[in-house]
Amino acid sequence: MSNSTQNSAPASITKADVISNVDTEKSVSLVNGILRLTYHESILQDSVKAYVVFSDVGNAIDGKSAMEGLPLIGTEDFRLEFEDNKEEKIKVDMIVNKVKPVYEDGSKNVISLELVSEEFIRNEMGENRCRTRENGLISDSIEKIFTDRLKTEKKLDIEQTANRYNFIGNGRKPFYMLNLLSKQGVPQESDGSSAGFLFFETANGYHFKSIEGWFKQD
Numbered sequence: 001m002s003n004s005t006q007n008s009a010p011a012s013i014t015k016a017d018v019i020s021n022v023d024t025e026k027s028v029s030l031v032n033g034i035l036r037l038t039y040h041e042s043i044l045q046d047s048v049k050a051y052v053v054f055s056d057v058g059n060a061i062d063g064k065s066a067m068e069g070l071p072l073i074g075t076e077d078f079r080l081e082f083e084d085n086k087e088e089k090i091k092v093d094m095i096v097n098k099v100k101p102v103y104e105d106g107s108k109n110v111i112s113l114e115l116v117s118e119e120f121i122r123n124e125m126g127e128n129r130c131r132t133r134e135n136g137l138i139s140d141s142i143e144k145i146f147t148d149r150l151k152t153e154k155k156l157d158i159e160q161t162a163n164r165y166n167f168i169g170n171g172r173k174p175f176y177m178l179n180l181l182s183k184q185g186v187p188q189e190s191d192g193s194s195a196g197f198l199f200f201e202t203a204n205g206y207h208f209k210s211i212e213g214w215f216k217q218d
Helices: 003-008 118-123 140-151 174-184 209-214
Strands: 011-021 027-029 034-040 049-057 077-083 091-105 108-116 156-158 198-202 205-210
Touching: 011 034, 027 077, 034 077, 049 091, 077 174, 091 118, 108 118, 118 174, 140 174, 140 205, 174 198, 198 209, 205 209
Parallel strands: 156 205
Antiparallel strands: 011 027, 011 077, 034 049, 049 108, 077 091, 091 108, 198 205
């Protein structure tokens, strides 16, 4: 396969399971009904996102459609696995954030789902806001926000900083504080000036990496 053909090839979806909030033993596979899947991860984006458009026909579960049988209303767990056109296998657990009917007739419905990370949901919850005073290395504060505020169980790839930064959260959201601290970070191997750090999520977990470190890579 030529590079141009490979780059335009669609992903191969192997799992797209949505789990009921009412009965966690119930789930529906949307693989055969997916009309469009878009998946986004970027060094300029706090967390991964995905959008799924699928055809919701009857008899998906208990003789009903997925919308009625689960029911599908939002905040459901979503297990997504696919292989992209670079033959990279992506496996992520996400949350249904929005459910939007696109088209409806007597025989089928077309539904659009916005999928987000669990941490994206927790970031919006008032109980998880940063309120305490933190002292010490910025990288240690970054890890603490992930574990104590966002309560993530995902892999954390955190590059240690050279500088300390004391602050009070003042009730700000965790993602806001993570972005704020990223601008203040200085890498350990630095002449004292710094372009700062980036924090972002991929299918492999969350990353906190210095911009200088990125440019020093092969």
